[in-house]
Amino acid sequence: MSQVNSSVEGSMDVLVEVTDLTVGFGSLRAVDGLSFRLEKGAALGLVGESGSGKSTVASALLGLHRGTGADVGGSVRVAGIDVQEASDADLHRLRGGKAAMVFQDPLSSLDPYYAIGDQIAEVYRVHTRVSRRAARARAVEVLDRVGIPDALRRSRSRPHEFSGGMRQRALIAMALACEPDLLIADEPTTALDVTVQAQILDLLHTLREETGLGLLLVTHDVGVAAESVDEILVMRHGRAVEHGPVDTVLGAPTEPYTRDLLGAVPRVDVPRAPSEASSAAQEVVLEATGLRREFGRGKRAFAAVDDVSLTIHRGETLGIVGESGSGKTTLGRMLVGLLKPTAGEIKPGGGVRPDVQMVFQDPVSSLNPRRSVGESIADPLRARGERDEESIRGRVRELLERVGLEGAHYDRYPHEFSGGQRQRVGIARALAAEPRVIVCDEPVSALDVTTQAQVVALLGELQRELGLALVFVAHDLAVVRQVSDRVAVMRRGRIVEQGPADEVYDAPQDPYTKQLLAAVPALDPQVAARRRAARRELATT
Structure with a gap:
């Protein structure tokens, strides 16, 4: 009798029970035989790269595939409701009542x-x-x-x-x-700055503590999961690769894919490998002095960049880090010449024209969807005066192969490439002008960690071979440390701290830099808990 009572009591504590879930869209199997449970008050992280099926699972919990033509099989029970068999009225009561969803893009x-x-x-x-x-x-x-x-x-x-x-x-x-008893958060912090991300994750943790709601967190960011959940389920190609307590999965993963995923995550506490040459001994290729850029007129005018000076050396990477509104993107656009400074000057080192090019954050919006990628890459060559079409086509093929694509991709269009491949196209286009400096504006922020690592590795390889100087603009402090020799931290249009990357990260001097570093997600759940407690204590003092 006691065993029966125990079983009944245990089932009452189950908030979500998914058994052999399959979701198909035509010939595509987005979710393939997935099973998991979520207890009341607990938090489970669905972690995986784009295309792993994690968001499809989240939608299935609320029956959002009903009426879309998707083929859904298996069993899904949420808050005692059989989602597959529920009437429309029951689903209506479930959505927002028993279970609610927070999406990635609030707008x-x-x-x-x-x-x-x-x-x-x-x-x-x-x-x-x-x-x-x-x-x-x-x-x-x-x-x-x-x-x-x-x-x-x-x-x-x-x-x-x-x-x-x-x-x-x-x-x-x-x-x-x-x-609601269940909160489903689908990439709730992806577009947010690091300090705002920490605030949202702290809020979710506090709500769990105070209300006892269960949390299903969908994210591609392993650090975000470490900050927020009790268990992690790693997904790949619609299947569960690894599932267990967050400490175990992150601390001692058993599956090669999980280890690869963790290995690709940039770490804010791991210094970059030393450069082959000292920055101090290298020639200056670009110098900016007293840059200021104002927007608006009269009383509404404001300075997006205010009195910024930088020196960029051949073969080095200068990381520019800051949150939204810090002025980092405006600064990058001035360095390239897309914006004219209101005051100050930008001059090449040694009197040599620097040929500054840019790699943008969103390759989709920076590539013309009606033109082949080969034609887009060829634009700088034609702008430079080249007219031999056979020579241009040959050079573009070389550039495509140089960034890890195929020369035969010349005639393909942007929509035929993945996000990482499109970013490689953007890099090839920047290289076509044979620049001495490339400004990278959030070049990996929209990519999964493994693709992100591949693009970062490509930039490093090109830098070493061609002697390029890189200006790496990003809000992700871990990525910036991974790639940078020197770092400048921006806030409200000004540089508040600047120096060698190891000094800025290991011994920050400015309180704002310390605040940014304290908000970076930690892969160790125990470290994450200590940081969360410290932030909570700071907020109450």
Whole structure:
């Protein structure tokens, strides 16, 4: 009898039970025989690269594939509801009531025309049928709960009046309005700066502690998972590769793929391998003095970059790190010549024209979808005056092969390539002009960690072979340390700290640099817990 009672009690604690889940889209099997359980109050991280099937699993928990033509098999039970067999009315009650989802891009999830508070109140009224006044009061209550300052006033604001971090908090508030048992967070911090990311992860942890809700965290970032969950399920090609307690999976992974995934994660505490030559002994290829760039006019004018001076040497990488609004991208565009400085000057070292090129963050938007990648790469060659089409085509093929693609890819279009391959095309186009300096503006921020590692390795290889100077602009401190000889930290248009990478990272002097480094996710869950406790203590003092 005791065994039966124990079994019944255990099943009552199960919030999510997935058994042999399959999801197919035509001939594509996105999820293939996946099984897992999530207890009440627990947190499970679904970790994997793009195409692993993790977001498809998250959607299946809420029955979002119904009516899409997807072929869904297996069993999915959430909060006692059989999602496969549930009626439309039951699914309606499940979504937002028993289980709620927070998506990656809050702008696409929020209506730009309506106040944040009204949108939350509407969700609450759909599930509770309370008065408008009570719903608005609930909206203010949950906005305050997720840390929106002056919640009553800000509840009247529209999405564009919120920062990225505040919009994500508003989505979490909307999810919490009906007090769900399960929160599904699909890449909730991908587009956020490191300090804002830490705040959102801390918020999710606090909500779990105080409300007992279960958390399913979908992420490609292993560090984010280490900060947030009790167990990790590593996915690849729709299947579970490894599943277990977060300490075990991250500390002693048993599967080669998991080890490869962890090995590709850049570490903020691991210095870059020493460069072959000392920066001090190298020639200056580009020098910027007193750069300032203003936007707007009159009283509305503001300086995005304010009195910035830099020296860039041949063969070195200068990392420029900072959060959104720090001015790092504006600085990079001035170095390339896409923006003219309001004040200050940029001059080549030794009087030699530096030929500065740029690799952009989003290769999709920087490549013309109606032109073959070969034609895009050929543009700098033609701009330089080359007219022999056979010679141009041969040079483009060489460049494609140089960045790890095939010469035969000349006639393919951007949509036929993966994200990492498109970034390689962008690098090939930059190389076509034979530059001495390449400015890389967030070149790997949209890529999975293994693809990210491949692109970083390619840039390093090209740098060594061609003597290129790289200016690596990024908000990811771990990536910047991995690639940089020297680092400049920007905040509100100014450089607050600058020096050799090891000195800046190991012995930061400016409080802002220390704050950034303290917010970087740690792969060790125990270290992550200590950092979270320190941030909580700092917030209450």
